[in-house]
Amino acid sequence: MKSDQASESHHEVVLDDALEEEPTAYNVTWRTLVAILALSVSNTCAAISNTTNTIIHFQVESLGDSALASWIANANLLVTLAFGPVLGSLSDRFGKKWFIVMASVLGVVGSIVSGSAQRTPVVIVGNILTGMANSGCIMGIPAAQEVTPNKLRPWATGFSQALASCAVITGTLAAGAFVKYDTWRWSYYLNAFVYGMSAALVSCFYHPPPPSLRRQQSRIRDLLYQVDYLGIILFTGSIASLIIALTWGGTTYPWSSGRIIGTLVAGCIGLVAFGLYERFSTSQGIFDHRMFQSRNFPLLLFVCIVDGMLLLGVNVLFAQQVADMFTTDPIKIATVLTPYLATSAFGCLPAGWIMARTKSYRTMLVCALLWCSLFTGLMAIVTPSRLSWAYAFSALFGIGTAVTTVIPVTALALSVPSFLLGTAGTISIACRALGGTVGITIFTAIYNNKIGSALGREVGQALSKVGEAKLTADVVAALLSSNPDALDMVTGIRKEWMPEIREAQAIAVAYSWKYVWIAISVVVAVNAIVSCSLQSVAHKMNRHIESALEESELRQGQFGMAK
Known part of the structure; x- marks a missing residue:
């Protein structure tokens, strides 16, 4: 049996070399x-x-x-x-x-x-x-x-x-x-x-x-x-599961979410199955x-x-x-x-x-x-x-x-x-x-x-200098928001504090x-x-x-x- 496999492997190599011939002109x-x-x-x-x-x-x-x-x-x-x-x-x-x-x-x-x-x-x-x-x-x-x-x-x-x-x-x-x-x-x-x-x-x-x-x-x-065909189904399905999990994780759903964990596990199991199938079948x-x-x-x-x-x-x-x-x-x-x-x-x-x-x-x-x-x-x-x-x-x-x-x-x-x-x-x-x-x-x-954590630390230090450390959480939330006007809407914020807050954000x-x-x-x-x-x-x-x-x-x- 082993000799047959070796012969088959040798045949494939010879076939590949034959297909790599160089043209004379x-x-x-x-x-x-x-x-x-x-x-x-x-x-x-x-x-x-x-x-x-x-x-x-x-x-x-x-x-x-x-x-x-x-x-x-x-x-x-x-x-x-x-x-x-x-x-x-x-x-x-x-x-x-x-x-x-x-x-x-x-x-x-x-x-x-x-x-x-x-x-x-x-x-x-x-x-x-x-x-x-x-x-x-x-x-x-x-x-x-x-x-x-x-x-x-x-x-x-x-x-x-x-x-x-x-x-x-x-x-x-x-x-x-x-x-x-x-x-x-x-x-x-x-x-x-x-x-x-x-x-x-x-x-x-x-x-x-x-x-x-x-x-x-x-x-x-x-x-x-x-x-x-089976390899195509296993490969595309597994990759799709992994990418969906990586895209949703930490944004649409937390990493600890059952949807994320389940999708990741399904993708990993699918890739393992794909690898075993490609190797042995x-x-x-x-x-x-x-x-x-x-x-x-x-x-x-x-x-x-x-x-x-x-x-x-x-x-x-x-x-x-x-x-x-x-x-x-x-x-x-x-x-x-x-x-x-x-x-x-x-x-x-x-x-x-x-x-x-x-x-x-x-x-x-x-x-x-x-x-x-x-x-x-x-x-x-x-x-x-x-x-x-x-x-x-x-x-x-x-x-x-x-x-x-x-x-x-x-x-x-x-x-x-x-x-x-x-x-x-x-x-x-x-x-x-x-x-x-x-x-x-x-x-x-x-x-x-x-x-x-960095925003909380830097903004907290900046607001502490003006005695308003209690506003730190609201200011950090505003800075992390996709709304560019969110900071202006935080109650209690004064315009003269803005340069220090922006400097803290930059750091x-x-x-x-x-x-x-x-x-x-x-x-x-x-x-x-x-x-x-x-x-x-x-x-x-x-x-x-x-x-x-x-x-x-x-x-x-x-x-x-x-x-």
Whole structure:
């Protein structure tokens, strides 16, 4: 029995190597370059859709239902996280083109629904649709890697991520301008335009041959039979339960609530059941066993989770910190965020270039993570009087995030069989979304835990100086309220006390954010330690093309193999 299993395992490895053959002659021309651009725009859709999260405060202020504010961001992430790997697995079998096109069209619909909403729940419904759209659009990166020779994949990924980062800068600045000069709704309409552009470009310029798994099967029925239906149900249901619990916990319901505990337990049990099922009951499920041929795959998934905590968590929380400590002007908030976003964007291409030239990535990744850990840690000493420090430190750790944006995704793509790029790529991006959601939840909990006690202490000291310590509880409640006029409505407050109260609030806010950045720094440092165990992928950086777009014998052969 053991010998049979060993023989089967050996057969799978040989099969994978056969599918990684290098073409004798293949030249990349404008067809491939334009297709990479089109697919990069699709990846950009998922990035720019998150820029509306920087103006959630203004959406809720306009429509009400502030208790639902967290769902505006998490509805998108939840659906992307749950369905991304599912669509990725299906795309490896049936092809990626029409998944991306249909997803882009759905993104247009979802963005218009959110932009035209008259109630916050409708915005959330629109974001659910765009989350589903992003589940397909994130396949732009693995699709671009498929049409690129392995040795040039770092270039393709660097370009895709740089374009997405530039879109984030544009979307963030535009969102602030829309809020200040017109309405936040135009931010969603801008997203709709980008989704529409993605659908048009991919339809016109991306014409791949059937995927390898399709070429190996004689009938569509065989591919449908291989779909991991039970795994899909277990995975999506478990992830949904966990994210719902993390979103509701501490806000809508206390963490001790039976609803939160029950949802968390259900999600954890479901993930355990999913893991056991994937391990023992199927070898070609969502977590196809062939992706675990090296230890890189599980390690890089962990790296992506922590990277999501850094990237997505910082995008949301840093904007909130700027509003708390420096300015509530939407354009000025976007301006403060720009140095971080700019260095993160323009560092993507150099990161890809270095990996392509050296065929090495581990040292660069570890150094980048340690760099991020250093400067996110230094963000802990930023105070309301140190805005220039926030500019400098955020710009510096943005350089590190450029590396962590490009390198793990590329290394993971070179660590798994090329015919599973859709599955592996969407799982890695889903892990980033999971990391972002978990990070936002954890870091927000840290802030909320600190701000309550810190405000009580600082405000109490300020009011004690004027002999009105008894007003401390009412003043703290007003400062924690989402109503900007709540403090003026506290009975017994005098205008001449306001400067001391606001100063006390600023001290408490800076104190609370300090612990958030310390937590981020520690988590990123742990990620650097884990990354030291990654293996080289230099031997995979060859001329293999998984999906040939150029007219060649290779392309003819890939079409001819389809049955």
